[in-house]
Each structure stands twice: as structure tokens, then as C-alpha cells.
Amino acid sequence: MSTAAPSPPEKLTKKMLTADHPTWCPGCGDFAVLAAFYKVLEKLQIPHEKIVTIAGIGCSSRFPYFVNSHGLHYIHGRALPLATGISLSRPDVHVFAFGGDGDGFSIGGNHLDHCARKNVNLTYVIMDNSVYGLTKMQTSPTSPIGYKSKTDPTGAIDQPVNPMRKLVASGASFVARTHASQVKHMMEMFERAIKHPGFSVVEVLSECVIFYPGAFDNSIPRKGGEFEVIDERKWDETSEDESRHDVTDFSAAMRLSEEASPGKFGTYYEVDRPSKNVLEQKWIDDSKAKLGGASDKEVLQARFNQMK
Amino acid sequence: MTTASAPSPSDASTRSSSDKLKDAVIRLAGNSQDGIQTVGGFLARLAGRTAQEVMTYMTIPSTISGGPSIFQVHIGSGEVLSPGDDADFLVAFYQHSYKDHISSLRDGGVCIYDTDEVEPDLTDRRFTFIGIPITTTTIEALGGSARDRGKNMFVLGLLTSIFDLSREKLTAIIDRQFGKKNESVLRNAMLAFDAGYSYPISESLGRDYGIAPGTMEGDHRIATDGNQMMTCGLLAAGVRYGAGYPITPWSPIMESLRSELPKYGGLFVQGEDELAAVSIALGMAYSGHLAVTGSSGPGLSLKMEALSYAVMAELPLIVINVQRGGPSTGLPTSVEQSDLLQAIYGSHGDAPRVVLAPQDVEDCFYIALEAGRIARKYSVPVIILSDQAISSRIEAFAEPNLDEFMVEAELDIAPRDESFKPYPLDGLTRHAPPGTPLTGGIYPVVTGLEHDEWGHPTANPELHQKMTARRRNKLIALAEEIAEPEIYGDAEGDSLLVGWGSTYGPIREAVDRMRSNGEKVGAMQIRHLNPLPNGLDKSFARFSRVAVIEINGSGLYGCGQLATLLRARYCDPRIQSVTKTDGLAFKIREIVAGVENLKNNA
Ligand SMILES: Cc1ncc(C[n+]2csc(CCOP(=O)(O)OP(=O)(O)O)c2C)c(N)n1
Ligand code: SF4
Numbered sequence: 001m002s003t004a005a006p007s008p009p010e011k012l013t014k015k016m017l018t019a020d021h022p023t024w025c026p027g028c029g030d031f032a033v034l035a036a037f038y039k040v041l042e043k044l045q046i047p048h049e050k051i052v053t054i055a056g057i058g059c060s061s062r063f064p065y066f067v068n069s070h071g072l073h074y075i076h077g078r079a080l081p082l083a084t085g086i087s088l089s090r091p092d093v094h095v096f097a098f099g100g101d102g103d104g105f106s107i108g109g110n111h112l113d114h115c116a117r118k119n120v121n122l123t124y125v126i127m128d129n130s131v132y133g134l135t136k137m138q139t140s141p142t143s144p145i146g147y148k149s150k151t152d153p154t155g156a157i158d159q160p161v162n163p164m165r166k167l168v169a170s171g172a173s174f175v176a177r178t179h180a181s182q183v184k185h186m187m188e189m190f191e192r193a194i195k196h197p198g199f200s201v202v203e204v205l206s207e208c209v210i211f212y213p214g215a216f217d218n219s220i221p222r223k224g225g226e227f228e229v230i231d232e233r234k235w236d237e238t239s240e241d242e243s244r245h246d247v248t249d250f251s252a253a254m255r256l257s258e259e260a261s262p263g264k265f266g267t268y269y270e271v272d273r274p275s276k277n278v279l280e281q282k283w284i285d286d287s288k289a290k291l292g293g294a295s296d297k298e299v300l301q302a303r304f305n306q307m308k
Numbered sequence: 309m310t311t312a313s314a315p316s317p318s319d320a321s322t323r324s325s326s327d328k329l330k331d332a333v334i335r336l337a338g339n340s341q342d343g344i345q346t347v348g349g350f351l352a353r354l355a356g357r358t359a360q361e362v363m364t365y366m367t368i369p370s371t372i373s374g375g376p377s378i379f380q381v382h383i384g385s386g387e388v389l390s391p392g393d394d395a396d397f398l399v400a401f402y403q404h405s406y407k408d409h410i411s412s413l414r415d416g417g418v419c420i421y422d423t424d425e426v427e428p429d430l431t432d433r434r435f436t437f438i439g440i441p442i443t444t445t446t447i448e449a450l451g452g453s454a455r456d457r458g459k460n461m462f463v464l465g466l467l468t469s470i471f472d473l474s475r476e477k478l479t480a481i482i483d484r485q486f487g488k489k490n491e492s493v494l495r496n497a498m499l500a501f502d503a504g505y506s507y508p509i510s511e512s513l514g515r516d517y518g519i520a521p522g523t524m525e526g527d528h529r530i531a532t533d534g535n536q537m538m539t540c541g542l543l544a545a546g547v548r549y550g551a552g553y554p555i556t557p558w559s560p561i562m563e564s565l566r567s568e569l570p571k572y573g574g575l576f577v578q579g580e581d582e583l584a585a586v587s588i589a590l591g592m593a594y595s596g597h598l599a600v601t602g603s604s605g606p607g608l609s610l611k612m613e614a615l616s617y618a619v620m621a622e623l624p625l626i627v628i629n630v631q632r633g634g635p636s637t638g639l640p641t642s643v644e645q646s647d648l649l650q651a652i653y654g655s656h657g658d659a660p661r662v663v664l665a666p667q668d669v670e671d672c673f674y675i676a677l678e679a680g681r682i683a684r685k686y687s688v689p690v691i692i693l694s695d696q697a698i699s700s701r702i703e704a705f706a707e708p709n710l711d712e713f714m715v716e717a718e719l720d721i722a723p724r725d726e727s728f729k730p731y732p733l734d735g736l737t738r739h740a741p742p743g744t745p746l747t748g749g750i751y752p753v754v755t756g757l758e759h760d761e762w763g764h765p766t767a768n769p770e771l772h773q774k775m776t777a778r779r780r781n782k783l784i785a786l787a788e789e790i791a792e793p794e795i796y797g798d799a800e801g802d803s804l805l806v807g808w809g810s811t812y813g814p815i816r817e818a819v820d821r822m823r824s825n826g827e828k829v830g831a832m833q834i835r836h837l838n839p840l841p842n843g844l845d846k847s848f849a850r851f852s853r854v855a856v857i858e859i860n861g862s863g864l865y866g867c868g869q870l871a872t873l874l875r876a877r878y879c880d881p882r883i884q885s886v887t888k889t890d891g892l893a894f895k896i897r898e899i900v901a902g903v904e905n906l907k908n909n910a
């Protein structure tokens with residue numbers, strides 16, 4: 001441990017954030033997600049030591065190894081509760097959680113709902129490739145019906161999760177959808193998510209070129225698909241503004257999530273709702289205020305006195 | 309019931325303090341909604357205030373709508389180690405209370421029953437029967453309108469007069485409890501209490517049952533249950549963050565922490581399930597705090613994957629497991645000690661972690677402090693195995709001196725230089741929590757993958773070998789610091805009774821009883837279960853037999869869980885097992901008979 005006085009904060013650069021060379025397959029969509037994340041952090045100039053990158057298990061969940069920041073590579077599906085513990089007990093740091101569709105919508109599906117409804121202050125990026133990559137091609141909760149995997153050799157038969165419907169319905173206060181082949185749009189969504197106070201979640205369609213090549217071709221223009229961005233309401237009092245998407249309108253967000261594949265990209269939902277962090281801190285402050293500066297020892301002694 | 313001098317309870321009464329009782333066991337039997345728990349709580353707190361010892365035992369139905377419930381109080385002027393095998397007094401509120409509990413009354417004992425509800429078999433000459441119209445007298449005292457509420461306070465008044473307890477101190481306690489609610493609640497409580505207190509019962513009793521003043525030292529005494537004391541221990545240990553999910557009998561700890569921690573600037577989170585709870589707590593631990601999670605058996609099972617992670621990543625964490633009867637949902641409100649092997653071995657992989665067990669209510673405080681110390685020093689998860697009996701019974705004991713024991717909660721995010729290495733092969737684990745500047749510019753990633761000294765994942769065979777040893781060696785080093793448990797009673801002789809957890813008191817009483825019969829026996833209570841203290845074999849060698857007393861099954865090979873471990877460690881056939889699984893705490897006579905049985909089968 002150094003005792004030297006802290007030097008003035010260095011400017012955060014992509015170079016400082018770069019760690020081990022990613023072990024992803026060449027062409028994997030996750031590279032672009034990583035690159036976009038570096039750039040946004042560079043732009044926002046978050047102090048280096050305050051960045052915390054968390055993930056569960058999966059190809060995408062190897063993310064923390066590739067970011068030179070405080071990080072933790074946890075167990076399958078539980079990155080969000082772990083990130084919750086960090087966020088609530090260390091309001092001074094910025095918590096980023098990354099993971100795949102299996103990690104987030106299957107084994108961790110329940111945690112996602114609860115983290116969202118509690119509005120824990122953190123940013124969660126789901127890298128959806130509609131397949132289990134790390135375990136080599138089993139059906140995932142977002143695999144479409146008919147997708148042939150090692151666990152559904154004749155084609156998937158179960159109704160897949162609709163990520164946007166699930167995320168909006170969960171009570172997340174910021175929900176966006178983007179595409180790993182659209183770096184600028186991805187950066188824009190990440191930046192908005194990071195700046196959002198409370199729980200922000202971004203689903204990124206990120207192709208697994210090994211086990212599900214072409215999964216998202218219908219949203220890649222150079223492959224003949226359509227990448228349609230949500231036209232957000234500008235509140236400019238023009239008549240066409242009426243037909244634009246109001247990101248604070250829950251029903252409109254739910255309707256948007258029902259659109260047929262490939263659907264739209266952008267911010268589905270964004271509202272101001274006090275985060276759990278703020279509400280818990282208020283309770284702490286109120287409790288402390290009532291005690292009029294009593295030390296921890298005095299508070300505990302008072303509890304003993306009650307037992308006499 | 310033992311008297312200071314000789315007269316048996318049936319002797320005629322004379323009011324001289326020399327023949328005051330040394331102790332008495334009172335069992336109140338009614339339904340859970342009658343508030344007999346409240347009465348028991350008052351008596352226990354009174355004992356704390358009058359330098360008397362107390363131990364209580366209660367059963368509550370696991371359904372909310374109520375049902376039969378008992379509260380047993382053992383009050384004594386000297387040391388009280390167990391809730392008592394047999395009751396000296398039974399207060400029966402209903403016919404079912406009488407029917408189910410008359411067998412718990414010792415021969416010569418007194419059965420007080422509510423004549424409005426109970427028709428006892430008065431021809432049973434073993435007992436003294438005293439019928440009192442408890443329900444109607446209480447209703448009259450309260451002005452006829454209050455249904456049968458207040459019977460508990462009536463009985464409390466009755467007991468206060470029978471045992472010559474301090475009415476003044478008791479009313480002060482009642483005042484504090486009910487005064488907070490509102491005036492009329494307090495007034496009704498006192499009306500019922502006074503009706504019981506002035507009820508002319510002494511004529512029917514035929515002797516004086518006054519309990520001698522207490523001999524326990526000091527006026528700094530408190531009375532509470534194990535869950536509350538565990539909470540206080542965690543607070544004193546510097547725990548400021550935690551997460552849990554409700555389950556009986558763990559919930560009271562999380563409820564207390566939830567409302568207490570904000571006063572300390574901390575926070576307790578209710579997770580959506582136990583997997584979330586342990587993960588939230590691990591997030592807090594990774595953040596640089598001493599954190600806690602907890603549950604009972606089923607929830608501990610759900611935490612196992614994350615605990616294996618904590619062992620691998622070497623994160624400190626306190627995990628409370630208030631054991632209850634298993635497997636599965638089992639007996640949610642009964643005592644059992646059947647989670648020991650789960651606690652030590654329940655996770656996948658070689659995942660050594662520390663397991664401790666408090667021996668009584670008071671010890672819950674000190675075991676929590678010990679857990680905090682170990683978790684911090686060795687950066688390892690520490691499981692505390694409490695149990696339903698300790699969690700819910702009330703004891704009175706000396707208040708811990710906070711000047712001595714209070715541990716400051718600190719967060720160390722001072723910069724680390726380029727020599728920072730979280731997992732040195734030749735030193736203790738040291739993490740750099742988020743927010744710590746790494747002046748060398750390289751930031752650490754904590755992982756569940758096998759890793760090198762810097763935490764970088766590796767599948768290097770040599771490193772896996774070394775790191776597995778490193779995680780094990782921490783516990784081997786810890787064992788070196790643990791004092792060998794003291795032996796109570798004879799230090800050598802015929803039988804050494806070994807116990808862990810809530811069997812502590814009953815085992816000591818059993819030793820007293822066996823020694824008074826001329827046998828040479830000792831008792832050893834093990835608080836550190838993993839790692840075990842070193843040198844137990846030296847103590848074992850001084851006895852012909854080591855009888856391990858535990859509330860769990862005898863397994864496929866005739867040994868309870870601790871006995872299995874001790875046998876594996878010492879390969880000593882003298883180590884034998886006395887176990888039971890009836891969901892009840894050991895009675896003294898069951899322990900004595902169990903040891904006797906081992907002798908006869910030798
Ligand atoms: C408890 C547990 N169950 C199963 C696994 C095996 N496993 C690892 S990653 C994974 C699925 C990963 O899929 P996804 O989250 O979509 O990530 P991807 O690899 O596609 O990026 C599974 C089943 C595990 N590591 N832990
Ligand atoms: S298997 Fe698929 S998801 Fe995993 S790294 Fe390769 S391309 Fe990416």
C-alpha cells in the first residue's frame with residue numbers, strides 16, 4: 001500500500017482501460033460492445049478507480065477480464081444481486097454489469113425483475129446472441145422457435161422471451177435496445193444509460209458467429225435488413241410530435257415491444273423514479289438524525305439497556 | 309426443584325429465608341394467542357434484574373392462526389444451565405394443555421388449572437391440584453368486557469405472589485413494555501396482574517415457594533434471546549451491511565438488522581431469494597465491508613454455490629444458519645443440529661470454510677465477534693451454526709463490556725502500489741475494494757476461476773495444487789490460534805461428554821448429576837467446528853470413553869455428525885455417539901441414560 005499523496009487525476013484513456021486481449025472468437029459481436037464501452041467511459045471521464053465491472057458466466061460474461069478496472073467475474077446468473085450489494089454499500093462507485101441472454105433471462109431472470117423493480121442504481125448490458133455460446137450451442141431463452149441447437153436438434157419449440165416486453169414490464173426505469181453492428185447508436189444508448197439515475201438496462205443484439213451466424217441479419221442494412229431507430233418525442237409542440245414515441249409512456253413502451261422482428265432500436269422507456277439507493281440513504285439519514293450524533297457504541301449500549 | 313435446606317415441597321410452610329427455593333421450573337401451557345410468551349419474557353427479564361439465573365424454553369406452532377404453545381421458565385438463585393427436565397409447576401389454560409403436559413410435571417409437583425376450562429383427574433395422587441377460575445376472575449377484574457384477554461397477566465400476578473418475586477421490579481418492566489403502546493393497555497394489564505397477585509392462593513399451596521435472592525454477580529445483567537444477542541454481536545463486530553431472505557427461525561435476526569443497521573449508517577437488504585441474498589452480501593464484502601447473510605437449513609442449501617465462490621475468491625463473509633429440524637421443510641419450529649456437515653462440506657469442490665457454534669444465548673454475542681475477527685483476518689466465509697433452541701430461549705447474563713469489545717467498521721481504499729498481490733502464496737489475502745486507486749495502473753479482477761497470486765485465471769496444474777493448499781492452509785493456521793476447549797468436571801476418568809451448540813447446558817447438568825453419583829466424568833464443548841481445535845486427542849486419551857452428544861441422526865454407521873468428524877480425524881474407536889431426532893432439546897436424564905447405554909454396550 002502506497003503512502004504517497006494522491007497525484008492529480010489522470011485523464012482516462014482507452015489505453016488505460018484496455019486489459020487482456022479478449023478471448024472471444026474472431027468476428028464475435030461482443031468485441032464491438034467492448035469497444036463502445038471503452039469509448040463511452042473515455043468520453044464521460046469517470047475516475048478510473050471508481051469503475052467496477054461485474055459479470056456472471058458466459059462468453060459475454062468474460063467482459064470484466066477485458067476491462068482494466070476494478071472487476072469481478074461471478075457465478076452464472078447472479079451478477080445483478082452481486083452488483084446490487086456493491087451499488088448499495090458503495091454509492092461512490094459506478095457499477096456496470098454485463099452478461100448474456102442465458103445469464104440474464106434464464107438462470108438470472110428473477111434477479112433481473114427484482115433489481116429492476118427496486119431501481120438499484122447501476123447499468124446492465126445484456127449481450128443477446130440468442131444462444132448459449134460458452135457451453136457450445138444449446139437453446140437459450142431468446143432462441144426463436146425453430147432454431148436448431150444441440151438441445152433442440154429438430155428446432156426450438158418453446159416460446160422465447162421477448163426481452164423488451166420483459167424489461168419494460170419489470171419496472172426498470174431505463175430500457176433501451178441497440179445492435180453491436182451499430183457502434184454509434186450503441187455508444188449513444190450506453191451514455192444515456194450510464195447517466196440515468198437508477199436501474200438502466202440495455203439489450204445489445206450481439207451475434208455469435210460460431211453457433212448462431214446470421215441471427216440478426218434482418219436488422220443489418222448491409223445484409224438486407226432494416227435498422228429502424230425509434231423516433232422519440234421532442235416536445236417541440238409540432239403536430240408530428242404527437243405521433244412520436246413518448247419514452248415516459250409505459251403503455252407506448254409495451255406496444256413498441258410487441259412489434260414483429262426485427263422491431264425498433266433506441267430508448268423504449270425512461271422515467272425518473274427514486275432509486276433504492278436514494279430511498280435507503282434517506283432512511284439512514286433519518287435514523288441517524290433521530291440519534292443526535294450518538295456513536296455506534298452508544299447506540300448498541302442503549303439496546304442493551306432495553307434488555308435490563 | 310431444589311431447596312437451599314432440606315424440606316421437600318410438601319413440608320409445611322415457614323417463612324424463613326433459609327428454606328427458600330434455590331430454583332423452580334414453571335411450565336405455562338396454553339395457546340399461542342394467550343400471550344404466555346409475554347409472561348415468560350417478563351419473568352426472564354425480572355430474573356436478570358434480580359441477579360437470578362433464568363433459562364426458558366418455548367414451543368410455538370408454525371401456523372399463524374395459533375394452536376397449542378408452551379413456555380417453560382427455569383428460575384434459580386444460582387447457575388441455571390437448562391430449561392429443566394420436569395416442571396415443578398404446571399399452569400394449564402385448557403383441557404388439551406392439561407392432557408398434553410401433565411406428564412411433564414414431576415411427582416409432587418403442583419398443577420394450577422383454569423376451572424373454567426379444565427377438568428383434571430383429581431384422583432391422581434402424584435400431584436397437588438389447585439383450581440382457579442382464571443378466565444372469569446380475569447374478566448371480572450377487567451370489568452367484564454375484555455373477553456378472555458389478560459389471562460396471561462393474571463397468571464403472572466399469581467406466580468409473582470407464589471414465588472415471592474419482586475412485584476415492584478416486575479411492574480416496572482410491565483410498565484416499560486405496555487406503557488409504550490397506550491394507557492388503557494397498560495391499565496388492563498395491571499388490573500389483571502393485581503387480580504392474580506392478590507388471589508388467595510397461599511392457603512391452597514400449603515408451603516412457601518419463595519425463591520431465594522440471586523447470587524449472580526453484578527447489576528449489569530441483561531435478559532434476551534439468542535437471535536437478539538447474535539444481532540448485537542454482529543453490530544459489535546463491525547458488521548454494517550448484510551442481506552437475507554425470511555425463514556423461521558432466522559427471520560428475527562434479519563428483521564432486527566434491517567431496523568438497526570441504518571442507525572449505524574449501514575444497511576440490510578431483503579433479497580428476492582437466498583441466492584440473491586448471499587450474492588448481495590458478497591457484493592458488500594467485495595466492496596470492502598464486513599457483511600452478513602443468514603438463513604436456516606433450506607436457505608443455507610441455496611447459498612452453497614455462492615459460498616464456494618467466496619472460498620475461491622477468498623472474500624470474507626459471515627453466514628448465520630439458525631438450524632431447525634430437517635431435511636427439507638422438516639420441522640420448522642423444532643431444534644436439530646443436523647446441518648453441521650452441510651455447513652462444512654455442502655459446497656462443490658474443495659471449499660474449506662470456517663464453522664463456529666455458540667453454546668448459549670450469551671455466547672451468540674461472542675461467537676459473532678469471533679466470526680468477524682476470523683473473516684477479516686483470513687478473508688474467508690465463516691458460518692455460524694445457531695439453532696432453534698438458542699435462537700428463541702431467553703437467558704439472563706452479564707452485559708458485555710462494549711468498551712472492550714466494540715469493533716470499528718472501517719473501509720480501506722487507500723492506494724495500492726504495483727507490488728499489490730491479492731493472493732500471495734506466502735502471505736494473507738488482501739483485496740483492493742472498488743474505489744482503491746492502483747498506482748501501478750493495473751486493476752484486479754476477482755474471479756471464481758482458479759487463479760494466480762494476482763488473481764489472473766489460470767488452469768496451470770501446479771498452481772491449482774498450490775492454491776488449493778493455500779485455501780486449506782489458512783484454516784490450518786487458524787486452528788493453531790484456537791485455544792483447546794476447557795474440560796468441565798473431571799479432567800480424566802470414565803466418560804468425556806463432548807457437545808456443540810445448544811446442548812452445552814444440559815450436558816453440564818448431566819455431568820453434575822453423574823458426578824454426584826460418584827462417576828468420574830467431564831464435559832467439553834466445541835465452539836470451533838471447522839477447523840477443530842488442535843490437541844483434542846490429548847484430552848480424549850484421559851477418558852475410557854468419549855460420548856459425543858448431538859441432536860441429529862446416528863447416520864448409516866452409527867455416528868452423529870460431529871462424532872463422524874472426530875472419528876475421521878482421530879481414528880479413535882472410543883469416540884461414540886449419543887444422538888436423537890425427536891425435535892426436542894436433550895433432557896438431562898436422556899444424556900445420562902445415553903452415556904449409560906454406551907457403557908453397557910461396551
Ligand atoms: C450454475 C451453473 N449452471 C450452468 C453453468 C454452465 N453455463 C455457463 S455459461 C452458460 C450459458 C451462457 O449463455 P449466455 O448467458 O447466453 O452467454 P453467452 O455465452 O451466450 O455469451 C451455461 C449454461 C454454470 N457455469 N453454472
Ligand atoms: S462462441 Fe459465439 S459468443 Fe462465444 S466468443 Fe465465440 S462467437 Fe462469441
Ligand SMILES: [Mg+2]
Pocket residue numbers: 058100101102127128129130131132133140
Ligand atoms: Mg447467449
